[in-house]
Amino acid sequence: MAELDDRLVLCFSSIFPALTEEEIRGSDVALLSDMDSLAGVTLVALIDQEFGVEIDLEDLLRLRSFGAVQRYLCERRVLNLSPKEQIIR
Amino acid sequence: MKLLEALEVLKRPISEPTSTRELFLECGFTPLHLQTFLAAHLRLCFPQSRNEIRTGLYGDLAGNLERLQPSNGSIICAVVEWADLDPRLGFRSLGSWRSTDIPKVVESARRQSERLALCVEHLAERAPVYASLPTLPLPPIFVTRGSQVHHQECELRQIVASVATSISACQRVKVVNAQRLDEISPFGERLDPKAEIGSGFPYSLEHASRLAEMIATLIRDQPPKKGLITDLDDTLWAGILGEIGVEAVSWEMSGGAHVHGLYQRFIESLGTAGVMLAAASKNDSSLVEQALARKDILLSRDALFPLEIDWGPKSTSVGRILKQWNIAPDDVVFVDDSPMEVAEVHAAFPQMECVVFPKNDCHAVWDLFKQLRDYFGKGSVSSEDQIRLRSIRSAAAVRDSLHAPGHDADSFLRDAQATISFALEADVRDNRAFELVNKTNQFNLNGRRLSQSDWLNFHQSPCAFMLTATYEDKYGPLGKVAVVMGNNDGSKLHVRSWVMSCRAFSRRIEHQCLRYLFEKMGVDQIVLDFKATPRNRPIQDFLAALLGRPASPNLSIERASFNAKAPALHHRVVEVTDDRIEGKREESLESHRLCCQ
Numbered sequence: 001m002a003e004l005d006d007r008l009v010l011c012f013s014s015i016f017p018a019l020t021e022e023e024i025r026g027s028d029v030a031l032l033s034d035m036d037s038l039a040g041v042t043l044v045a046l047i048d049q050e051f052g053v054e055i056d057l058e059d060l061l062r063l064r065s066f067g068a069v070q071r072y073l074c075e076r077r078v079l080n081l082s083p084k085e086q087i088i089r
Numbered sequence: 090m091k092l093l094e095a096l097e098v099l100k101r102p103i104s105e106p107t108s109t110r111e112l113f114l115e116c117g118f119t120p121l122h123l124q125t126f127l128a129a130h131l132r133l134c135f136p137q138s139r140n141e142i143r144t145g146l147y148g149d150l151a152g153n154l155e156r157l158q159p160s161n162g163s164i165i166c167a168v169v170e171w172a173d174l175d176p177r178l179g180f181r182s183l184g185s186w187r188s189t190d191i192p193k194v195v196e197s198a199r200r201q202s203e204r205l206a207l208c209v210e211h212l213a214e215r216a217p218v219y220a221s222l223p224t225l226p227l228p229p230i231f232v233t234r235g236s237q238v239h240h241q242e243c244e245l246r247q248i249v250a251s252v253a254t255s256i257s258a259c260q261r262v263k264v265v266n267a268q269r270l271d272e273i274s275p276f277g278e279r280l281d282p283k284a285e286i287g288s289g290f291p292y293s294l295e296h297a298s299r300l301a302e303m304i305a306t307l308i309r310d311q312p313p314k315k316g317l318i319t320d321l322d323d324t325l326w327a328g329i330l331g332e333i334g335v336e337a338v339s340w341e342m343s344g345g346a347h348v349h350g351l352y353q354r355f356i357e358s359l360g361t362a363g364v365m366l367a368a369a370s371k372n373d374s375s376l377v378e379q380a381l382a383r384k385d386i387l388l389s390r391d392a393l394f395p396l397e398i399d400w401g402p403k404s405t406s407v408g409r410i411l412k413q414w415n416i417a418p419d420d421v422v423f424v425d426d427s428p429m430e431v432a433e434v435h436a437a438f439p440q441m442e443c444v445v446f447p448k449n450d451c452h453a454v455w456d457l458f459k460q461l462r463d464y465f466g467k468g469s470v471s472s473e474d475q476i477r478l479r480s481i482r483s484a485a486a487v488r489d490s491l492h493a494p495g496h497d498a499d500s501f502l503r504d505a506q507a508t509i510s511f512a513l514e515a516d517v518r519d520n521r522a523f524e525l526v527n528k529t530n531q532f533n534l535n536g537r538r539l540s541q542s543d544w545l546n547f548h549q550s551p552c553a554f555m556l557t558a559t560y561e562d563k564y565g566p567l568g569k570v571a572v573v574m575g576n577n578d579g580s581k582l583h584v585r586s587w588v589m590s591c592r593a594f595s596r597r598i599e600h601q602c603l604r605y606l607f608e609k610m611g612v613d614q615i616v617l618d619f620k621a622t623p624r625n626r627p628i629q630d631f632l633a634a635l636l637g638r639p640a641s642p643n644l645s646i647e648r649a650s651f652n653a654k655a656p657a658l659h660h661r662v663v664e665v666t667d668d669r670i671e672g673k674r675e676e677s678l679e680s681h682r683l684c685c686q
Binding site: 010011014015017038041042045046048049050054056057 | 091092093096097100121122125283284287288290294
C-alpha cells in the first residue's frame with residue numbers, strides 16, 4: 001500500500017512538478033486536469049503503465065481526489081489478482 | 090524507457106545549457122507521448138542542450154511539412170504512418186473499407202506518398218530531416234485471410250519502399266531502419282487502438298519510446314570509429330598457428346571454422362568502406378606472413394597495415410599501431426578471442442572499444458557483426474575512404490624517411506613531387522569536407538564540431554568561404570586532406586574552422602594553405618578562432634612556430650610575418666574550379682524558392 005502510494009505521488013509530481021507532495025495528496029484530479037488538457041491523458045497512460053490498470057479519462061476525472069484514485073487502484077489491483085492470491089492477501 | 094522515467098528525465102534541470110535545438114516533430118497523429126519520449130531521449134543524448142520541440146496540426150502531415158519554415162539550426166523529424174497516406178488506412182477514420190474502394194485507397198496513398206517525398210526532399214535543402222516510415226500494422230481491410238497477403242497490400246508496401254528508396258538517397262535525410270526497429274519493438278505490440286480512438290495517439294508506450302530512441306540516435310550521429318585491430322589465432326582464423334602450422338589454420342565450413350571466414354569477409358567489407366585494419370598477434374612473424382600468403386585466404390594481406398607480430402604484451406603492439414595510424418584510442422575497436430588479452434588492452438586504453446571474438450557461438454558472431462557495423466557505420470563511402478589504407482602506408486613511409494638519421498627535410502619534400510589542388514568553392518554537398526571537420530582531432534583549430542544545420546547555415550552566409558586541399562605525391566594520393574572555413578570581411582579573413590588529416594602531417598600543406606589564402610583572397614591579415622583542446626597539440630605547435638609564442642584565442646597572422654617565417658614550399662599548386670557547383674547552387678536555390686511559395 002505504501003509502495004503504491006509513493007508511486008502514485010511520483011506519477012502526479014512528474015506531470016505537475018510545481019506541486020508539493022502535500023498539495024498532491026490534497027488535490028482534485030479534475031481541477032488539475034482542467035489546467036492542462038494533456039495532463040489527464042498522460043496521467044491515464046502513466047497509471048496504465050505503472051500499475052497495470054486501465055482506466056478511462058472520464059472515470060479518472062469522476063474520482064476527483066487523490067485518495068479516491070488511490071483506493072480505486074487498490075481495489076482494481078486486488079480484483080486483478082487470482083482468487084487464491086486474494087485469499088492470501 | 091517508461092513514461093514515468095521520461096518525465097523524470099525532463100524534470101532534471103540542465104546545468105549551463107550550451108545550445109538550444111529547435112526540432113519540428115511532424116506527424117499526422119497527436120504527438121503526445123512520442124514527443125515526451127523524444128525529448129527525454131534527446132536530453133540523454135545531449136545533456137547540455139535545450140530542445141524546443143514544435144509540432145504541427147493533427148491529420149495534416151503533408152500540409153505541416155509544406156508550411157514548415159525551418160530557421161537556422163532547426164532539425165525536422167517526419168514520422169509517417171499509414172493514415173498519413175490515406176486516412177482509411179488508420180483506425181480513427183470512418184471512411185469506407187468496401188472492397189471496391191480499396192484500389193482507390195492504394196491510388197490515393199501513391200499520390201500522397203509522392204507529395205510527402207517531395208516535401209522531404211525540398212526541406213532537406215534547408216535542414217536535416219529524420220524520417221520514420223509506417224511502423225504500424227495495416228488494418229485488416231483486404232479481402233484475403235490474414236495468412237494470405239493481398240496484392241493491394243503488397244502495392245502499399247511497395248509505395249512506402251519507393252519513398253524510402255528515394256528520400257534515403259538524399260544527402261541530409263536519414264531514415265529510421267525498419268529492420269532494426271523490428272528487432273527492438275515487437276510488431277504485434279506497437280498499435281494501441283484504444284489510445285488512437287481516445288486521444289489520436291496510435292502507439293503503445295513501449296513502441297513510442299523505442300521509435301523515439303532510434304530517432305534520437307540518428308540525430309546524435311556519433312562519428313564512426315576509424316580503425317579495427319584484430320587478433321589472428323582463433324579470430325581471423327581457427328587454430329593456433331604456432332601449434333598446428335600454416336596449412337592447418339582454417340576459415341572454411343568444412344573445418345568447422347566458417348565464422349572465421351565470415352569474419353574475414355566482414356572486416357574486408359569494412360576495409361573497403363575506409364576502415365583501417367591492422368593485426369596484433371603473439372606469433373612468429375614469418376609463419377604469419379606465410380599464412381596470410383595462402384591462396385585461399387579471404388582477407389588480402391594488403392588489407393592489413395600494420396602487422397604487429399611479436400611475443401610482447403598486446404597493448405604494446407596496439408600502441409605501435411596507433412602510432413602508425415596516428416589516431417586516438419577512442420577511434421579504434423580491438424577484437425581478440427582471449428578475454429584476458431581484451432582486458433589487458435582495455436586496461437591500457439580505457440577509451441578503446443575492446444571486444445571478445447565469440448569463436449564458438451554463431452549467434453554471437455552475428456551480433457558482433459551488427460555491433461561492428463554500428464561502430465563503423467557511415468552515410469556513404471567517399472573516394473578518400475577507398476584510398477585511405479594506401480595513403481596511411483605512404484604517410485608512414487614519409488614519416489620514416491623524415492625521421493631517418495642525417496635526413497634533409499627540404500630535399501626530401503622537393504623530391505616528393507607533391508601537388509596540392511585547392512578548391513575555393515563552398516560546396517554544401519562536399520561530404521568529405523563535412524566529415525573532415527567533424528572527425529579530425531589533432532590538427533583542428535578549435536575542436537568545434539558542425540551539425541548538419543550548422544553546415545547548411547554556413548553555406549548560406551554570403552561572405553563565407555571554404556578552402557579544401559587535395560594532396561598527391563610520388564608515394565600516392567592522400568585525397569582531400571584539409572578544410573579551412575571562415576568569413577571574408579574584405580580586409581581580413583576570419584577562420585572559424587581549420588582541420589587537416591593526420592595523414593598529411595610533415596608535408597607543409599598547412600603553410601601552403603595559408604599562403605594560398607593570403608594570395609588568393611588578397612588580404613594582409615588572417616584571424617584564427619583558435620582554442621586549445623586536449624588533442625590539438627599539432628596545430629598548437631604549428632602556430633607557435635609561426636608566431637614565435639604559444640597560440641592564444643583569436644590570434645592573427647600578418648602576411649609579411651608569415652612570408653618571413655614560412656619554410657620553403659615545394660608543392661605544385663593547382664586551382665580547381667567546378668562550374669557544376671554554381672549550377673547546382675542555382676538549382677538548390679530554385680527548389681528552395683518553390684518550396685517557400
